[in-house]
Amino acid sequence: MKAFSNPAYMLANARLEVRLAYTGFLALVLVGMATMAAFQWAHVGPLPRDIAIHFRGGERAGAMVFPKEFRELVELTHAHAFVMATVYLILAHLIIATTAPPRVKVWSVVAGFGGLGGDVVGPWLIRYVAGGFAYLQLLAWIAQWGSLAVLVYYPLRDMWFFTEPDDEEDS
Numbered sequence: 001m002k003a004f005s006n007p008a009y010m011l012a013n014a015r016l017e018v019r020l021a022y023t024g025f026l027a028l029v030l031v032g033m034a035t036m037a038a039f040q041w042a043h044v045g046p047l048p049r050d051i052a053i054h055f056r057g058g059e060r061a062g063a064m065v066f067p068k069e070f071r072e073l074v075e076l077t078h079a080h081a082f083v084m085a086t087v088y089l090i091l092a093h094l095i096i097a098t099t100a101p102p103r104v105k106v107w108s109v110v111a112g113f114g115g116l117g118g119d120v121v122g123p124w125l126i127r128y129v130a131g132g133f134a135y136l137q138l139l140a141w142i143a144q145w146g147s148l149a150v151l152v153y154y155p156l157r158d159m160w161f162f163t164e165p166d167d168e169e170d171s
Contacts, residue, residue: 012162052131091151115143
């Protein structure tokens with residue numbers, strides 16, 4: 001982590017063992033993304049109505065769905081707040097050390113943490129305030145997916161396929 005304190009540190013210049021360690025982490029992030037997608041699509045559902053039913057209860061595909069209990073939401077929040085915040089922190093450090101344009105770096109970090117914030121608060125709002133907050137949940141998921149794709153792509157590209165910087169004028 002000390003290397004990240006040097007503003008000139010770039011992943012493209014990292015030693016092989018560092019690139020292998022980060023690549024292993026990014027590969028596991030991709031596995032996590034795949035399982036997250038499977039859960040969101042198959043278990044919760046891709047539409048706001050499906051999301052609202054998942055947290056508030058109702059009927060889905062002819063089966064009764066019970067509202068999430070307070071304890072279930074606390075467990076979900078606890079896991080997401082600790083684990084995902086740590087993953088995003090690491091990914092943010094990695095993208096900062098790439099040749100990604102400054103705007104892409106800022107967008108991916110802000111969208112990632114914003115999406116995570118929406119993902120943490122969304123279930124509570126859906127369950128205890130209104131089902132319409134399912135749109136916020138869906139937006140949070142989209143922000144997370146977009147940012148995760150960028151946060152994984154640029155470090156892998158720079159570590160293994162770096163040719164020339166994509167620098168954009170600093171504005």
